[in-house]
Amino acid sequence: MTTMAPDAGTQDDVAYEAQFNAAVTAEERIEPRDWMPDAYRASLVRQIAQHAHSEIIGMQPEANWITRAPSLRRKAILMAKVQDEAGHGLYLYSAAETLGTSRDELLDRLHSGRQKYSSIFNYPTLTWADVGAIGWLVDGAAITNQVPLCRCSYGPYARAMVRICKEESFHQRQGYELLLALSQGTEAQHAMAQDAVNRWWWPSLMMFGPPDDESAHSAQSMAWRIKRHSNDELRQRFVDICVPQADSLGLTLPDPDLTWDEERGHYAFGPIDWDEFREVLRGNGPCNEQRINQRRTAHEEGAWVREAATAYATKQAERSRHGYRAPHDPQQGDTQEEDIA
Amino acid sequence: MSTADWPLWEVFVRSRRGLSHTHAGSLHAPDATMALRNARDLYTRRSEGISVWVVPSAEITASSPDEKDSYFEPAADKPYRHPTFYEIPEGVRHL
């Protein structure tokens, strides 16, 4: 529910802050109408909005292949996945709105470039195998990031993440299955799968964000129990999960330094090209412009649908005010039957 | 009403017969019919429900989180409302 915090100024903020900190430390959830520090609110809006934007921008690289899916089965799967990502965006926009911002404001900030989305979606999907690599690696990295967010201190965000995580596991599995089919196919198909993995591996590792010693928001986010694990911790977890999975696929990961480190009990991996990461973040990735232009165009070209729905609703409301009764709509019948059911 | 003023609706889903509707989330829609359809697409893509309610968020009256302690306190000192309050001799059955 969208409601504002109690009036600031009229209350004793120090006492409220102590109460807030105690609740967070006790692993209680903060709910929309609870008092919260302004910085906590702002930090959540920033993170949830960026997350929501990533979900809807993330629809583009994959939607690119819907019309060219190699079978009806694959096409139906891909449409369902892309539709899920739209749904994830909507859950998250709703969660952000409980903090006192509005949907229009958030979309505005995305369209004007004032709020970011995950850099991973600024890479192109060159072949059908990219759909598989995205499902396995990009959704896989997202899941590694998101599972701990299900226990985030802010209730609406945590609840949205629970729904999202449930849906993500199909995304990852369909990608893995797709890559496996290609890997076990003809020589050309195998090569296509390997090429896609080669291109998506490093950007996927970048999805966990900058190394811990350079991460601007991490410490505070951890103290507020928004974040549970550091970027490097999650990245390591992801690498450890992926290595044996790549093995089962019959594919390799494009890192000559990837070796099992007996002492640490983890896989060691080569250095990440953070210059590339910063370039893409700065707007100079292969598809930054295309993604944001397509988003703006979709929004503008959809305006007439929103206006029509608004006009219809206004007209209906007008009529019911004047005592006009709309003809019975059989599709609405089940609301009444429902009471008996 | 402009698009920006599309009201917020709270969505409640009954997952199966015999269970009550549970809050699933919220969405924006221009009217109740659209809210219902959007709720179906958004919250029941995997057969999560057999019935959906949508309620304008503005129509919900909620207790204030500020007074949560004092508001619910009257129940706290009445343990005799719970069956465990009562001591029954051992061996007494079906009670």
Ligand SMILES: [Fe+2]
């Ligand atoms: Fe998603």
Ligand SMILES: [Fe+2]
């Ligand atoms: Fe996904």
